[in-house]
Every structure is written in structure tokens, then in C-alpha cells.
């Protein structure tokens with residue numbers, strides 16, 4: 001039985017407004033975590049969607065508002081390529097964000113996509129264990145996990161019908177993606193669901209149908225891996241543009257709620 005959660009979606013008229021809301025969520029959550037726990041541990045996604053948010057975070061007013069010195073930044077997933085490759089999630093983030101902000105290098109925890117996938121996954125799991133000071137079977141609770149969604153319904157690097165969807169005990173895995181003839185490194189879904197705040201940032205008409213299937217269709221996480229994201233907090237946040245939200249129940253004053261059971 002999937003966990004019951006409330007999905008709260010906010011719909012913005014432009015991609016720029018969606019990116020600004022995501023940047024605000026990042027800044028507010030980082031400040032809240034630093035106030036409450038002295039540090040903020042945030043995991044970000046790659047692909048193309050978060051680029052505008054990263055550019056906003058690298059400029060005022062967010063540049064001054066974000067407590068960079070107290071943030072540990074992690075990735076939700078990575079492609080198995082070197083950090084200089086055009087496909088690298090790290091490269092995009094470095095160019096749009098990291099090279100412009102005072103985030104200390106030792107607090108930037110990148111996945112080593114250039115290594116053999118299993119090695120990269122196990123090294124990243126160790127890196128997380130050290131950063132979170134985990135003991136034994138403890139798993140990490142990120143303050144914020146920012147997710148994207150592909151037009152095939154994948155999230156993180158949990159693609160439809162891949163073995164990674166069955167992993168329940170590890171923190172990080174190498175996931176073989178036959179449909180792309182490649183490997184990916186990814187946080188596992190139980191770890192994503194343990195995040196204090198878990199939010200999707202989704203834009204564009206290419207995602208309209210799959211988003212409606214994920215939120216309003218039957219529960220088929222093997223086909224639509226994004227459906228497996230049901231945070232333990234009981235709340236799932238989605239920041240959407242009008243195109244992505246076009247087939248969801250209409251939002252009232254920009255916000256809609258769906259009880260996922």
C-alpha cells in the first residue's frame with residue numbers, strides 16, 4: 001500500500017515565476033534549517049529545469065539571503081560522465097550557480113560520474129554517511145530534496161521498469177537504464193521520501209500528460225516512478241508552470257490540493 005500524502009501544487013503563469021518560487025523555497029528552507037539545526041543539507045536535481053532557479057540563486061536578492069557558509073549541497077542523481085561533459089548535472093550546476101556563490105568547496109558533494117557506476121555509488125553513500133555523521137543502518141534526512149520529472153515519468157535517476165525501483169536499504173545506487181543504454185547514480189526512493197521537505201519543479205507541455213497520470217491516475221510506480229515519491233512528512237510540494245499543470249484539477253488562487261491514497 002502506498003503511503004497517503006497530500007500533494008499541494010502551485011501553478012505559475014511563466015517558467016520564470018516557477019523558478020523564482022523554487023529559489024525562494026531553497027533560500028527559506030536553508031535559513032529555517034540553519035536556525036533550527038545550525039546547518040542546511042539540500043539535495044538538488046539536474047537536467048534542464050532547475051537551471052533558471054540556479055541562475056536566480058546566484059544573483060541578488062537570493063545571493064545575499066542564502067546562508068551559503070552553512071549549506072551542504074548534494075545531488076539527487078548524476079549521469080555517468082565526467083564533470084566536464086555537457087551531460088553532467090554537476091557541470092550545469094557549476095556553471096549556473098556554484099561558480100558564482102560563496103559555497104565552500106568542501107561543502108559541495110558531487111557524485112563522481114566519471115567512475116565505474118557501482119564505485120561512484122558506494123563512494124557517494126560513504127560521503128553522505130560522513131557528512132550526516134550516520135551510524136550503522138541510519139539513513140539521512142535532507143532538509144530539502146528538489147526533484148525534477150522526465151516526460152517518461154522518471155524522477156531522480158529512477159526510470160520506468162528499472163531495478164533501482166526495488167532498492168529499499170541502500171542510500172545511493174548505480175541504476176542501469178536499458179532504455180537509454182546507460183547507467184545513472186541516484187539516491188534511492190526511501191531516502192528521498194525521508195526528506196523534511198520534498199518538492200518537484202516541473203515545467204513545459206511535454207510533461208502535461210505524464211504529470212496528470214502521476215497525480216490523478218492509478219498507482220503504477222513501475223511505469224511512473226514519480227508516483228513512488230510519497231514523503232514521510234505526509235506532504236508533497238509541486239511547483240508547476242501553466243503548461244505542465246494543464247490537465248490537473250484547476251488550481252484555486254494558484255494552488256491545488258490532491259489527496260493521494
Ligand SMILES: O=C1O[C@H](COP(=O)(O)O)[C@@H](O)[C@H](O)[C@H]1O
Pocket residue numbers: 045046047048049050076077078079089147148149150151155156157
Ligand atoms: O535526467 C534527468 O532528468 C530529470 C528531468 O530533467 P529535465 O531536463 O526534464 O528537467 C532530472 O530531474 C534529473 O536530475 C536528470 O538527471
